[in-house]
Amino acid sequence: MTDQATTDIDAIVSSLPADWQVPARQYLAAYAAAATTEQRDSIRQDVVNATIAEGRSRGWCTEADRALTAAFGAPDTSCADCGVEVWFNSDGYDCRGHRQTVRDADGFDLDGRNVGGYDRDGFDRYGFNAEGFNRDGFDRNDRDREGFNLRGHNRDGYDRDGYDRSGYSREGYDREGYDRSGFNQEHTDRDGRSEFRFNLNGRDAEGFDREGRDRHGCDRDGFDSNGYDSDGYNRDGYDRHGHGRDGLDLAGLQRYRFDIDGYDSDGYGSSGYDRDGNRRADHEARGTKPRR
Ligand SMILES: [Zn+2]
Numbered sequence: 001m002t003d004q005a006t007t008d009i010d011a012i013v014s015s016l017p018a019d020w021q022v023p024a025r026q027y028l029a030a031y032a033a034a035a036t037t038e039q040r041d042s043i044r045q046d047v048v049n050a051t052i053a054e055g056r057s058r059g060w061c062t063e064a065d066r067a068l069t070a071a072f073g074a075p076d077t078s079c080a081d082c083g084v085e086v087w088f089n090s091d092g093y094d095c096r097g098h099r100q101t102v103r104d105a106d107g108f109d110l111d112g113r114n115v116g117g118y119d120r121d122g123f124d125r126y127g128f129n130a131e132g133f134n135r136d137g138f139d140r141n142d143r144d145r146e147g148f149n150l151r152g153h154n155r156d157g158y159d160r161d162g163y164d165r166s167g168y169s170r171e172g173y174d175r176e177g178y179d180r181s182g183f184n185q186e187h188t189d190r191d192g193r194s195e196f197r198f199n200l201n202g203r204d205a206e207g208f209d210r211e212g213r214d215r216h217g218c219d220r221d222g223f224d225s226n227g228y229d230s231d232g233y234n235r236d237g238y239d240r241h242g243h244g245r246d247g248l249d250l251a252g253l254q255r256y257r258f259d260i261d262g263y264d265s266d267g268y269g270s271s272g273y274d275r276d277g278n279r280r281a282d283h284e285a286r287g288t289k290p291r292r
Helices: 004-014 018-033 037-058 061-072 280-286
Strands: none
Touching: 004 018, 004 061, 018 037, 018 061, 037 061
8 A cells, every 4th residue: 555646546546437526636636645554544444344334336336446456556455256356345345245264374265264275174066075085084985094985895806804895805704714615724614524526427425415505406405405304394493384393383383274165264375365355454353254
């Protein structure tokens, strides 16, 4: 800000729109005549505020900035949208309505962001830091610094311990050290049997193949690939229809409780419906019983 700029009031005023020249001349005369620095600063702020307001409402912002600079010297403020040497009113807005970016001593604006757009913790408005990681340590592709995703797998599909989704290492061993065929690096299975115990037909001395199945497809416990033994019962003791060896299902109902027409003593068929197509729940709701 310089004082000598005010000496050419005529030149400044003549650069302004005609109907603003009179008040502008009065402002500048008052500024020039101010006795103290405080008065001068106060008048200057009034001039700036009034000129910006007039320029904004009449659409001569470029002229307003130019006149203020001519009167008071170039400002050290700039606008992110308009460029350098843009004047701001005491509310912090320029003639075109842009907010002045005020930064604190650490370089952060009113929104708490620095020139690069990062907040005090170093994260941008999308939540990522300069290295591209968010507060949880994941990048835009949900990978952490080591390349592991939210579920803990890297791009090759292995977790931090080196196991893939099915639990096998790159070398093909699970966490207990056994491969997909159930053998460890010493070529021994979980029961201590050697991997090299099979004859040319692929069966061991007990008649089991590499998958542990006998000639009938049953495992060492006698269950087939569907989980049923030779009598048709699974490990829980139920057959394919859900009946145990005693003929009762989980609800305690007899497997052989149906008459020649397919209905039990209560009048319900195996599908749960009676002769008339009603379910047990229908009857219970109505307080009725199936027709016999
Ligand atoms: Zn602007």
